[in-house]
Amino acid sequence: MEFVASYDAVVIGSGHAGCEACLALSRLNKKTLLTTLNLDSIAFLACNPSIGGTAKGQLAQEVDALGGEMGVNTDKSVLQLRMLNSGKGPAVQSLRAQVDKIVYHTKMKQTLEHQKNLEILQGEVAEILTKNGKVIGIKTALNECFACKVVVVATGVYLNSSVIIGDFKKSSGPNGYEPSTLLTSSLKKLGIPLRRFKTGTPARVDGKTIDYSKFELQPGENNYSFSYLDKPKKSKLPCHLGYTSTAMHDYIRQNIHLAPLYSGKIEGIGPRYCPSIEDKIMRFADKERHQLFLEPESTSTDEVYVQGISSSMPANVQRNMYRLIPGFENVKIMRFAYAIEYDCINATALKSSLESKSVNGLFFAGQINGTSGYEEAAAQGIMAGINAARYLNNLPAVVLGRDQAYIGVLIDDLVTKNITEPYRMMTSRAEYRLTLRQDNCDIRLTELGHDIGLVTNKRYKLYKQKLLQIKKVTDALSCMKNPQQLESLFKQKSESLPKSGLTLKECIKRNNITIFDIAKHFNLFKDISPSVLEYVNTEIKYEGYIKNEQDLINKNKKLDNISMPNLDYNTLAGLRKEARQKLNDIRPSTIGQARRIDGVSPSDINVLLVYLKLHGKI
């Protein structure tokens, strides 16, 4: 076999996973080739023009804290920023950005082009070449071979994908891009288990044909940035909130037989949390109306994204039903909504490092692993990139814990649980939500990112400064104040005045008093950034709850630290049949992982513990 060129790593696919993976590899000094079906689809936002949201905001900021690109690129292209859930508590607060999808693409493409050690090539990968169970290179559809030691497969929803609109079904990637039709059989040959998932996207409509007076304005905020590296951004464009109508619901019900989902045209499994409008109306029949949001796609186009109304109805039904939305009476659809089916793998075939259990040097990241969402993809991308680089250096993989990052929860769920629908991150998937806040992403991960080698000096310096500021604030808060000094503040905040003195920290523990009130009243912390004050405020107010969670983490860690040897579970007679099969399939690396597998019961775990005990493994 003749190789055109030789690389350390090849990354297949230039979506959000592929971009982070190739940047991590090349920034860790690995000579990397990024292949993509179309250079114009680099970092393409195929669905909403937004980054972040609940739990996803945390993911994106964790990627940022590790030295990834998503946050920085978001700040470069931001149209609007909002802090979601600000009234519902620090554990579930998340930043969400509307971005200019055209700028997002061009800025990321530029970043890749300027990256040292990284080359980009348009082309379809047809085969992953292996020898003795190890990756040795790739072959393109044009029959060129490139040598490499690791491959990161990040093909998104492009594998054997079909777009469906009513009766119309065509082999196609998102937005008319070419699908990847050759790689599936190569993966099958390598023994990677494949399955078929489905997702969808709403129509894009002409903003000039919308009657905005019938929608509620949703302005952005100006105090935030996505990356720790950036200054707060100004919001440029608003979003709008509207509702469906009963007339629209009636119309969809009358035409439901035309929906591919109900006519059996779609075989793939779609996500429950992101249903099409026809699905919502059939499943929640008593609901009179559903919310929808209008999101601008870019400052350089009039196209508007209609969040909440994804559909795979025939074109004429779509046109009629959209017009039954108040404010959409004269709306013109520019791109129809569609459903898309695609091949993805069963990620239980992967280790926690995202490397295949059967082929050395073969990593998978992003939607091909059965997830949904840009942030989920980027999170896997950076971890696959990091671990591919460590594989090349013969270093142990970096596996984030469920108590360490949403990224850890995401990957652990993917490789442990048999995901049956596209996996979207939600805060309720994290058992240690109070620990995994967005205000402490850098404190949780930047030191680690620095050790790995992805965190730049600039970022590391900012992080160290933040730690110093936190210490300064914490020290200042131990200062004792007597009741006279507190009287006017406590009165103003309707707090009962203490008989003896209180430290400033104790004052913040009161329900109605925040660190910002203290700062104002005692004229403190003028040189401290608001994000530091916010962090300290949360740590103090929720101290007891955070400590409880830490106790729980420590308790569960004991089991997570018991590692499982490589054994044939069929030989363990005490295990139930289902458990034996699942354990043989998933091959958990620790007892902790084993007990999170569906179908493995507490008594099965006990059998494992007895076995380990009897064989001196504990």
Added chain:
Amino acid sequence: MDTVVALATPPGNSGVAIIRISGEGAYSILQKLTKSKQKFIPRYMYLKKIYFKNASDDALVVFFAAPNSYTGEDVVEIHAHGGYHLAQMIIDACLQFGATMAGAGEFSKRAFLNGKLTLDQAEGIMDIINAESDMQISMGSKLLNGQLVEIIANQANKLTDIIAEIEAKLDYPEYEFSAQETSNVQQNLAFIIDDLRALLNTSKNGQIIKNGVKVALVGAPNVGKSSLLNALTNTNKAIVTEIAGTTRDVIDAEYQFNGIIFRLFDTAGIHESADKVEQIGIERAKQTLNDADIVLLISDSDNICTLNTPKPIIKVFNKSDLYTPTQHADTTNKTKTTNKNVALHNTLDGYIYVSALTGENLDKLKQQIFDLTVNKQIDGNAFYLTNARHIQCVSKAIELLLQAKQTFATTTLDITANLLKSAWQSLGEITGVTSDEAIIDRIFSKFCLGK
């Protein structure tokens, strides 16, 4: 691992009570208990004096050196005289010498961890324990367990609905709680709390079935408390003399009534005493009073006792044999045919007149004690919360739900969600569906304490 101690025999009256100590510190605790520097050869029994608080008792002690013991660790067993309080005091002494109280199933867990028990053996032990308790309380334990799981699963299910509603609001920021939804959540939480509290209240009867009713005999010196204890239990446990202050320690004995065990604790007469040993006895009497389910306040014509306690009290007038019946229709009320009888009768309303000597009205007294403590008929078919771990789980869930109900109104939603999840997990520890806590601890806490 730290050194743990627990009673290895069933709580209650028995010929012998075995206290088991396991862990690295077991041997040194044995030396401290016996105030002895001698070498204890493993697997040899020694008759030694065990010292605790201000008293001592003869006991057989045996030391098992690791790994040749039940748990695989150093183990000491103390075979003491049977009796609830004595065992408790020896355990207290062990705790003072650095042991900690063994958790439910702790000895079996350690045996398992040290490779002394396989899973099958461990489950075999559990079955034997269950069979024993079946006979004791004549309730099918499988039925019981099934019932409990069903009751708890039902509450956990309701809680899941509330959690799901809150989680949806957290993961979908565009949805907020409406006033109606808020009040629904509060109401549903209140329902769950009420139901769990009702369940927890059955634990009183459950504990009674398991451990018996604790009855404290309190009164001035020499009103005949010890005689009454002997008469009620038909034993000769308490030393009876005419010298006030004879009883210096808490002595217990028990009798059965309507299938329930009543455990009587005789106490030193509470009065001012210069005798140091007796003073300690008086202190202990006050402690007994605190532990009791019911108090028999005993008086005679010379000593009318009063007592201020929240516990249920039965006022007993002893030595009724010294009095002759009056014309009263109520035969329990008698007055002494002396000059002071009229005055006494007026002030002694509500007393039950008994005689330890003749046995008069003792059955009536037993019935009154039963009525006041076993608050409703113990029904062999009804469900009672008996397992200490289950009681703890339900109590914890109630506590967390109360907190959640409060934070729902005052604090951010994420905190309420956390508390509700913890409460849900607490219930899940009973139903066995919780996967978020250490499985190994849960499985093995199914074992009865001390086996």
